[in-house]
Amino acid sequence: MSGAAAARTAADASGGRRRGGAVDLWICWWVLPVFYVLFGLIFVLLARVIPPPRPDRSPEEVAAFFHDHAATIRIGFAALMVVIGFTGVANGLVAHQMKRMAVSPVFAYAYIAALAVGALPGCLMAAFCFLAAVFRPGRDPHVLALLYDIGLLTFVGSLGCFTTQYLVLALAILLDRRRIFPTWMAYVCVWQIVTELLAAPVFVFKDGPLAWDGSISFYMGTVIFGIYEVCIIVLLFKAVRDQPPGEPVQD
Amino acid sequence: MTRPAEMARPAGTPRPVPVTAQWTALWLAGVFGLVLLGAFVAFPGFLPPMSPRMSAAQVAAFYRDDTAMIRFSMILFDICGVMLVPFAMVIAVQMKRMATPTTVLAYCYLSAAASGATLFALADLLWLAAAFRPARDPQLILLVNDLAWMVFTAPVGTVVVQNLCLALAVRLDAGPRPVFPRWVAPFSVVTGLAMVPAAGGAVVTSGPLAWDGAVSFWLRIAAYGVFFAGMFCVLPGAIRRQAAEEAA
Numbered sequence: 001m002s003g004a005a006a007a008r009t010a011a012d013a014s015g016g017r018r019r020g021g022a023v024d025l026w027i028c029w030w031v032l033p034v035f036y037v038l039f040g041l042i043f044v045l046l047a048r049v050i051p052p053p054r055p056d057r058s059p060e061e062v063a064a065f066f067h068d069h070a071a072t073i074r075i076g077f078a079a080l081m082v083v084i085g086f087t088g089v090a091n092g093l094v095a096h097q098m099k100r101m102a103v104s105p106v107f108a109y110a111y112i113a114a115l116a117v118g119a120l121p122g123c124l125m126a127a128f129c130f131l132a133a134v135f136r137p138g139r140d141p142h143v144l145a146l147l148y149d150i151g152l153l154t155f156v157g158s159l160g161c162f163t164t165q166y167l168v169l170a171l172a173i174l175l176d177r178r179r180i181f182p183t184w185m186a187y188v189c190v191w192q193i194v195t196e197l198l199a200a201p202v203f204v205f206k207d208g209p210l211a212w213d214g215s216i217s218f219y220m221g222t223v224i225f226g227i228y229e230v231c232i233i234v235l236l237f238k239a240v241r242d243q244p245p246g247e248p249v250q251d
Numbered sequence: 252m253t254r255p256a257e258m259a260r261p262a263g264t265p266r267p268v269p270v271t272a273q274w275t276a277l278w279l280a281g282v283f284g285l286v287l288l289g290a291f292v293a294f295p296g297f298l299p300p301m302s303p304r305m306s307a308a309q310v311a312a313f314y315r316d317d318t319a320m321i322r323f324s325m326i327l328f329d330i331c332g333v334m335l336v337p338f339a340m341v342i343a344v345q346m347k348r349m350a351t352p353t354t355v356l357a358y359c360y361l362s363a364a365a366s367g368a369t370l371f372a373l374a375d376l377l378w379l380a381a382a383f384r385p386a387r388d389p390q391l392i393l394l395v396n397d398l399a400w401m402v403f404t405a406p407v408g409t410v411v412v413q414n415l416c417l418a419l420a421v422r423l424d425a426g427p428r429p430v431f432p433r434w435v436a437p438f439s440v441v442t443g444l445a446m447v448p449a450a451g452g453a454v455v456t457s458g459p460l461a462w463d464g465a466v467s468f469w470l471r472i473a474a475y476g477v478f479f480a481g482m483f484c485v486l487p488g489a490i491r492r493q494a495a496e497e498a499a
Contacts, residue, residue, distance in 0.1 A: 022352030024423055028359060074454040078405070081450035085408025088363030089416070096355040112358060116365035120373070124406060131453045132397050140390060249353065
């Protein structure tokens with residue numbers, strides 16, 4: 001972020017409508033990097049689902065996994081119960097920019113709907129399964145193994161909500177003559193769709209590159225997701241900065 | 252952003268009655284709010300709330316002994332819980348009328364409300380599944396019961412973010428006649444933040460943060476109830492002012 005932009009942001013944060021972006025948009029924008037940093041901390045450092053533990057473990061090994069990581073799973077996923085709400089802010093901000101595009105708002109509304117639903121199968125199911133696994137001692141290892149499978153399969157293998165999200169965003173960008181987002185971002189979205197499709201084999205394979213911890217199903221998708229996130233945060237920054245004050249936005 | 256009241260409209264132009272749907276949604280929320288209150292009282296596990304320290308045998312006995320009332324109350328939750336969504340959408344519609352720089356916060360609110368509905372819809376199903384076969388292995392009934400209470404108690408983020416978005420929008424509403432009174436902003440923040448500690452209901456089994464604790468159960472439900480009641484009192488005024496402005 002440039003110094004001038006930072007100064008504008010600070011000026012906007014002090015209240016009132018000024019040139020260089022609306023204060024509500026800036027507040028929503030700031031939620032995104034903060035949310036994704038917290039999200040990363042929760043999933044990578046605390047809850048241990050990124051990188052995912054192996055699918056080819058015995059129930060006893062799964063029980064040991066939950067036993068070893070019980071404390072961090074509790075801290076991480078309890079935090080997620082609050083942090084997850086901020087996805088709503090991210091969805092609203094992207095949908096707002098999509099509504100500014102010279103294209104029907106159907107894609108903006110589809111974007112919100114797909115992601116509002118996606119939070120449960122794509123993220124919270126894993127949290128509930130892991131939290132239930134570490135909630136009390138003495139559960140049968142076979143029950144723990146079931147929770148482990150449901151948690152990780154839904155986390156890595158929840159595909160439809162996000163495929164829909166990327167598809168409607170890509171279509172909106174391609175059809176938009178105002179170039180709110182540059183055309184290349186549509187192709188970044190297409191790559192995201194490809195990674196979702198390549199995660200489909202996680203329901204079949206228990207080891208190798210196509211398993212839920214595999215180099216293709218997991219690592220490639222995660223790297224491309226990281227690229228996508230950086231791109232969308234930078235493009236949203238530019239879009240918010242360049243939105244003229246008082247510009248009418250379609251309903 | 253041009254406010255509807257400021258837009259020129261030729262005299263005698265027929266216009267739709269935009270507030271009828273909002274009144275209807277408010278009535279729906281009132282009726283179904285009372286039904287949900289009844290379901291809450293009827294569920295044998297709420298007054299007092301079931302303890303997370305109950306053994307598998309005790310939990311299995313609870314589902315075996317009170318099966319009929321568990322099913323009755325949770326089927327009511329199943330049918331009526333998501334009926335509160337139109338109420339949230341009245342708030343979203345009123346947020347869009349505010350003289351905020353953009354309408355983005357209304358869509359953030361809508362998105363968070365929809366995510367929250369998916370969770371509200373899930374908890375009662377788990378309770379009903381736990382009651383479906385009382386002869387099931389008590390360890391499995393205990394697991395489903397744990398999941399039901401966690402889903403019911405812990406994922407507070409969506410409501411918290413809804414309330415923060417509403418508060419920010421009220422704060423930024425710079426029109427001469429604010430859509431909501433100014434006190435709605437701190438009211439929304441305080442009731443929202445009061446629900447945050449309930450996230451601990453998914454991790455601890457005793458004390459105020461446990462799912463049956465003073466904070467995670469009583470404070471969270473009271474905060475939600477007070478917020479609902481407060482907005483129920485504020486919304487009719489906002490809808491009336493909208494009708495008056497659009498008729499002018």
